[in-house]
Amino acid sequence: MKNHWIEFLFGRVTVKVTGKGIERFLNVLIRNKLHIWNVKHHGTETVTFKMRLNDAMNLRKFARKSECTLSFLQRDGVPFLLKRTLKNSGFLLGAILFFCLILLLSNVVWGIEIKGAKPATEHQIWKELDKMGVKVGKVQFFIDNVETIQRKLTDHIGALTWVGVELNGTTYHFQVVEKNQPKEPELLSPRNLVAKKKATIVNMYVEKGQPVVMINDQVVPGQLLVSGMIGKEGEEKLIAAKGEIWGETWYKSHVELPLQTKFNVFNGHEQKKYSLLIGKWEIPIWGFEKHKFAKYETEKNSQRIRFLKWELPISVVNETIREQEEIIRIYNNLESVGIAVDMAKKDIKNRLDEDAIIKDEKVLHKTFVNGKVKLDIHFKIIENIAKGQPITKEKSE
Template sequence: MVAIKLWNFLKGYVIIKIEGLSIEKFLNLIMVNDVYIWDIERKNYTTIVAKVSLKGFKEIVSFAKKTNCRVSVISKRGLPFVISRLKRRKSLVLGAAISLILIYAFSTFIWEINIETVNNVNEKVVLEKLSHLGLKPGVSKFTIDVNKIETEFLLQNNDISWIGINIKGTNAFVKVVGKTKPQEVLSKDEPCNIIAKKDGIIYKMTVLEGEAVKKAGDTVKAGDIIVTGIIEKPGLETRFVHADGQIIGRTWYEVYADAELKKEVFERTNNKITVTKIIFGNNTITISPKKVDFKNFEKEEKEIISKNFPVRIIKEVYYETKP
């Protein structure tokens, strides 16, 4: 079925209206002479509408005269008519061709660099360093070696643990993760105590070094000593050690929040508006049958063409909602 429709489009056809009192005789002549005609629809006793090939249309004109029927063209469809219209609009065709060439040319460049940083990495510094490595707005995508830039960036910046560069369309998405400073830990030779960081109850504890001040089941407050590094025993010299052990405790948190006693629930009506957006770089063309003037609505968004394509087409559907 699709192949037939495509063939009819390539060859061209016309939608015609046939009027007269001898329509049956007219149709018989068409059938006898093997004229290709389809989608015949009878409007009333004296009128039918049908589709006929260009070659067939030339033949049925003579049949109309023989049967005293009148044939009029409602619409012309297919590639031959498209080409004919384009020939009359050479400047339009030329402009469209130039536009396509420019779109393709611009799509081979990077126009925007998006930076995402983790662990207090300065975005401006990252942009400057990437620019020195060759990744900057206006550069051709064909000249960018992502792996090389990532490697060089890490070698030149000891405070960075990871960088990822992902090129999509005319955008470059860069994520940079900074190194986290290791937590300061006292030397094993330095005497110290183990203290409670939060209020809580000791669930389980194992002392490896030092003297236990608290035991499992005890309640402690923040700052209380759990294991002391001062070991005092009668008749022995006082020792100062680095308290060590594993302490597992239970603590609690208080959270307050406000909740509505009543909540209004909105449901979709049968009204909706579809908006199509064509996006190229920072330019957006919006195609909408009318303004979205719903007081309350839900929005669904679907990307028709992949982000990897230089021109993005996004379909937005707005559904009216009412309580």
């Protein structure tokens, strides 16, 4: 028959009927809308059939009016399964607890490996991991995801150029690349050193080549500083000139700063929510109360649930909602000038090489207009002005 699973859900029984007048008894059941199926004859005075558990409750009142006797041969379906399960609840509870224990242990951090770091850097990494809660014995659901851990380590430890973070089972693997790695020697073709900008030379260090300028000389862009042609006349040879020519250069910067600034900051109030993500369905499990923050920022981290070595299609989602508030910062005229100068310095440093030095700065023009301070600033910079220029055959000839 159709929809056997519905009958299984509500329970069904197999009934044996013996006696005289079995056909009349079956017709009575059908007329009273008791559903029966799989009717089988076993001789002339015995028949078996299946019926719903709810209908079987009313079966005996019809049997009393007949010459038949009833017996129940088999009971199956969800109600009987639940009854048997309750009788063996100890085994069921033990199985559930065992499964939960294995599930929990499969999502605990059991190992952390750091490779490629010097002892001092490795010590810093361990300290940062401890601050982030990445430690042996911690449940992975309460730890940031791999991308966040990688970003925080790179931001907080200056000695790191790059760190790779991989979660393999219950072990975190960190592969570290530190800064100041030895550079491979640069292979250079014959070249001169020329000025890349207008400057007054203040210092020189020539490792290879023939200097053609002196300290306090003023040079212009493209002017020859160190020649790559050395040796006596008629015996010249070409080399790759190498050195540093430090010159005093000049920059102008224009900067504007509002005297009143609005910005958002976190005030320390936050709310956490946890949920299970199964496919596209997200089921809340903790933190049902709706937040009352007017302005806020939401951060979500998801962690896949593991069972032994398998990754289940279920994730624990950790959602943090942080309240923001608007702050209005007002500078007076003196403060605004100092901050504007600092902004200009940072802008200049971003345009220069790392080893360049700001020697002096002078405010050329200062105005306060429409709630802003506007500055024109002149900077004196000490920087390496030399750049390589290949020596062509035409030049050497």
